[in-house]
Amino acid sequence: MTALQTTDLQTTDLHCPERTLLIACGALARELVELVKVNAWRHLTISCLPASWHNTPHKIPEAIRERIQKARANYDRIFVLYGDCGTGGELDRVLEAEGVERIEGPHCYSFFAGNQTFDELAEAEIGTFYLTDYLARHFERLIIQGLGLDRHPELQDLYFGNYTKLIYLAQTENADLQAHAEQAAARLGLSYEYRFTGYGEMARFLERKVDLPEEPSSWLS
Numbered sequence: 001m002t003a004l005q006t007t008d009l010q011t012t013d014l015h016c017p018e019r020t021l022l023i024a025c026g027a028l029a030r031e032l033v034e035l036v037k038v039n040a041w042r043h044l045t046i047s048c049l050p051a052s053w054h055n056t057p058h059k060i061p062e063a064i065r066e067r068i069q070k071a072r073a074n075y076d077r078i079f080v081l082y083g084d085c086g087t088g089g090e091l092d093r094v095l096e097a098e099g100v101e102r103i104e105g106p107h108c109y110s111f112f113a114g115n116q117t118f119d120e121l122a123e124a125e126i127g128t129f130y131l132t133d134y135l136a137r138h139f140e141r142l143i144i145q146g147l148g149l150d151r152h153p154e155l156q157d158l159y160f161g162n163y164t165k166l167i168y169l170a171q172t173e174n175a176d177l178q179a180h181a182e183q184a185a186a187r188l189g190l191s192y193e194y195r196f197t198g199y200g201e202m203a204r205f206l207e208r209k210v211d212l213p214e215e216p217s218s219w220l221s
Contacts, residue, residue: 020044020210021071023064024081026051027134028108031171031199032081041210047071051134055146057086061094068098079209081202083107103205108132111201112169127164129190133171136181144187156188166190169197 020041024032026048036044047067053059060082068078080102084091095102105111109130110118121128135142144150147159166188168181178194185192 018043018077019075020077020079021047021075022079022081022206022210023047023049023067025049025054025085025108027054027132028081028202030134031202035199035203035206039210044210045075054085057088058090060085061087061090064091065094065098068100077209079103079205081205083110101209103202105201108202109169111205112171112197112199113195114197114200121167125165127162129160129163129166129188131166131168131181131184133174133177136168136170136177136184139180139184139187143184160188160190163188163190165193167193167195169195171197171199 020043022032022044024046029046029048029051032046032048035041036046049060049063049067053063064080064082071078078100080091080095080100082091082102083105085107091102103111105115105118109132112132113121131139147155149156149159166181166185168178170177170181173196181194182192
């Protein structure tokens with residue numbers, strides 16, 4: 001777990017009239033840091049919850065509620081960068097009660113690829129396992145060790161027996177991560193497909209919600 005998954009990245013400019021808090025999944029921290037850097041969003045504070053909580057999604061809604069309530073007096077605007085992420089609609093119920101908006105989509109695969117594009121991919125090939133940059137980088141720790149396949153390889157068919165393909169939805173053009181993703185597909189016995197998405201709808205959401213320069217930057221996809 002990185003420090004950004006448990007601590008806040010403070011980029012707040014106290015003289016900015018629109019102090020903005022973005023509560024996000026720690027799996028998105030690297031991408032968010034890059035966007036903050038590129039766009040000099042000094043009025044933006046990023047507060048990340050642990051990426052590992054995807055394995056315990058029941059923790060996510062109340063943790064986000066707590067951060068909203070603690071932060072409300074100190075910020076003009078609060079947004080949430082999470083999909084439903086396995087909370088069964090509970091996150092949306094919390095956000096509706098708190099009057100806070102989140103990015104559209106059920107999970108990061110969807111808003112990186114684009115919600116419509118992801119729906120088309122999912123419909124075309126139901127048995128697909130997806131990686132993002134984060135998951136490609138941490139595949140061994142999160143998937144192999146996290147599911148216990150390093151200790152019990154016989155469980156692989158139980159977890160992945162109904163999958164036929166792995167699609168790597170890449171946020172960056174990184175040869176090392178592409179190699180990791182290909183190795184992951186081979187490790188699971190799946191066919192492999194690479195799709196460069198950039199930051200997808202995450203970038204467009206931030207473009208609308210966090211003041212951008214008049215000229216869009218090159219990271220917009």
